[in-house]
Amino acid sequence: MAEELIAIIDFGSQYNQLIARRVRECNVYSEIVRHDISIEELKALQPKGIILSGGPSSVFSPDAPRCDPAVFDLGVPVLGICYGMQLMGQMLGGKVVRGRVGEYGHASLHVTDNSDLFSDLPPNLAVWMSHADSVAELPSCFEVIARTDDCPIAAMRDKKRKFYAVQFHPEVVHTPRGKDILRNFLYKICGCTGTWTMASFVQKAVEEIRRTVGDERVICALSGGVDSTVTATLVHRAIGDKLHCVFVNNGLLRHGEAEQVLRFFREREDAAGKFNIHYVDATDRFLGRLKGVTDPEEKRKIIGDEFIRVFTEQAREIGEIKFLAQGTLYPDVIESRAPRGAPSATIKSHHNVGGLPEDMDFQLIEPLRELFKDEVRRLGRELDLPDEIVKRQPFPGPGLAVRIIGEVTPERLEILRQADLRVQEEMQRYERYDEIWQSFAILLPTKSVGVMGDERTYDYTIALRVVTSKDGMTADWAKLPYQLLDRISRRIVNEVSGVNRVVYDISSKPPSTIEWE
Numbered sequence: 001m002a003e004e005l006i007a008i009i010d011f012g013s014q015y016n017q018l019i020a021r022r023v024r025e026c027n028v029y030s031e032i033v034r035h036d037i038s039i040e041e042l043k044a045l046q047p048k049g050i051i052l053s054g055g056p057s058s059v060f061s062p063d064a065p066r067c068d069p070a071v072f073d074l075g076v077p078v079l080g081i082c083y084g085m086q087l088m089g090q091m092l093g094g095k096v097v098r099g100r101v102g103e104y105g106h107a108s109l110h111v112t113d114n115s116d117l118f119s120d121l122p123p124n125l126a127v128w129m130s131h132a133d134s135v136a137e138l139p140s141c142f143e144v145i146a147r148t149d150d151c152p153i154a155a156m157r158d159k160k161r162k163f164y165a166v167q168f169h170p171e172v173v174h175t176p177r178g179k180d181i182l183r184n185f186l187y188k189i190c191g192c193t194g195t196w197t198m199a200s201f202v203q204k205a206v207e208e209i210r211r212t213v214g215d216e217r218v219i220c221a222l223s224g225g226v227d228s229t230v231t232a233t234l235v236h237r238a239i240g241d242k243l244h245c246v247f248v249n250n251g252l253l254r255h256g257e258a259e260q261v262l263r264f265f266r267e268r269e270d271a272a273g274k275f276n277i278h279y280v281d282a283t284d285r286f287l288g289r290l291k292g293v294t295d296p297e298e299k300r301k302i303i304g305d306e307f308i309r310v311f312t313e314q315a316r317e318i319g320e321i322k323f324l325a326q327g328t329l330y331p332d333v334i335e336s337r338a339p340r341g342a343p344s345a346t347i348k349s350h351h352n353v354g355g356l357p358e359d360m361d362f363q364l365i366e367p368l369r370e371l372f373k374d375e376v377r378r379l380g381r382e383l384d385l386p387d388e389i390v391k392r393q394p395f396p397g398p399g400l401a402v403r404i405i406g407e408v409t410p411e412r413l414e415i416l417r418q419a420d421l422r423v424q425e426e427m428q429r430y431e432r433y434d435e436i437w438q439s440f441a442i443l444l445p446t447k448s449v450g451v452m453g454d455e456r457t458y459d460y461t462i463a464l465r466v467v468t469s470k471d472g473m474t475a476d477w478a479k480l481p482y483q484l485l486d487r488i489s490r491r492i493v494n495e496v497s498g499v500n501r502v503v504y505d506i507s508s509k510p511p512s513t514i515e516w517e
Contacts, residue, residue, distance in 0.1 A: 052084025
């Protein structure tokens with residue numbers, strides 16, 4: 001999708017997505033690839049540079065992930081980070097040793113050469129360390145360019161071959177000038193010019209969609225959220241009326257959502273004309289299949305499966321449809337499918353990734369598959385979508401089904417809808433609402449005793465989840481004013497029948513996820 005590409009070889013680091021984001025923030029496209037990628041596949045990407053990621057393994061482990069040694073013969077710059085530095089040191093003839101003590105947390109980096117990787121940076125930098133092993137003897141032709149008190153070789157380089165490595169993590173916010181270090185690698189060492197912009201993405205995505213689709217027609221899974229709306233708008237720009245948007249009311253939507261989505265798209269018109277909108281009310285079908293189901297993974301797979309069944313039936317009514325467009329994002333892919341050979345675990349299935357049935361009749365078009373959420377929002381602005389869409393908070397594909405802990409029933413859905421409506425109304429009045437990533441209610445399966453109007457109650461508990469985040473990969477609970485929490489709690493308890501208690505979730509991601517299921 002881009003003329004300039006940085007390949008990030010995945011060795012299982014929890015920070016891989018941060019590396020990719022930081023590179024893209026410098027207007028250079030990056031892509032995470034498996035550690036066991038063949039050299040032919042890597043060459044085909046024509047990378048301007050390669051980054052060897054960190055990882056939890058030790059180079060001394062017999063099953064430690066390694067890359068093809070030919071990576072170092074491609075003639076392109078390479079940057080090793082943490083484990084990537086140790087692997088580079090070992091593979092190129094240096095000596096790696098197990099540390100007597102690990103180096104974790106903040107450290108002071110003393111730069112001894114600031115001519116390239118540390119160009120325009122002060123001689124002492126705050127960095128974030130997380131390692132036990134370290135490079136003790138340099139490979140041939142390498143030199144030390146930075147150290148810490150506990151790590152004599154904290155950064156090294158072979159200037160002629162443009163091989164660089166750092167023992168710390170420049171991608172994390174705990175290394176304040178880390179992005180500048182990465183920028184120096186990209187621009188001063190790899191020779192990148194910064195062609196990765198949303199304008200360039202639109203142009204290339206439109207060309208690729210047209211080339212892929214040809215004269216065929218596309219059906220788009222529409223939810224009204226920013227991801228599916230941007231997907232539909234992008235595909236519509238590429239193929240016009242060959243796109244058919246299907247909006248399925250699965251009975252798991254928020255209050256008034258179906259009406260809002262239909263109104264927006266029926267009034268929407270761009271250079272390619274009006275949108276073809278097909279509305280399907282499949283409430284009974286979804287709730288019927290979810291009856292008695294309590295396992296969250298089973299819920300997600302049922303919902304994903306039923307979505308495809310509905311799309312297949314709708315496609316037959318429209319005519320011959322070959323392609324299905326979806327708003328799948330990079331975090332969806334990462335959480336649903338761990339990279340092969342890496343220790344990363346599958347966190348949960350997403351209805352538009354892990355929940356697709358194996359006998360699906362469509363070929364997928366996922367133009368946002370390699371984008372993070374903030375990039376999708378920038379893309380939406382590039383496509384002239386209004387703020388009401390671009391700034392909309394993420395909403396899970398399985399809808400309220402994964403915000404009801406336990407069985408999904410019409411009664412529980414209505415309780416959650418009404419509670420969530422109060423949350424949305426109050427949060428949208430909050431002066432710092434734009435800083436919030438997500439805010440929503442969760443219906444817990446337990447009931448508790450309460451007193452309302454001098455009478456005993458035994459009703460449900462609502463959990464309130466409000467988080468801040470940059471991309472959804474990590475998140476922190478929002479420190480909301482007590483007055484706001486009080487208003488939300490009072491409104492839910494007083495106005496929503498069946499609820500007598502509200503609790504606030506103060507856990508971060510990790511170790512928790514943003515959604516409860």
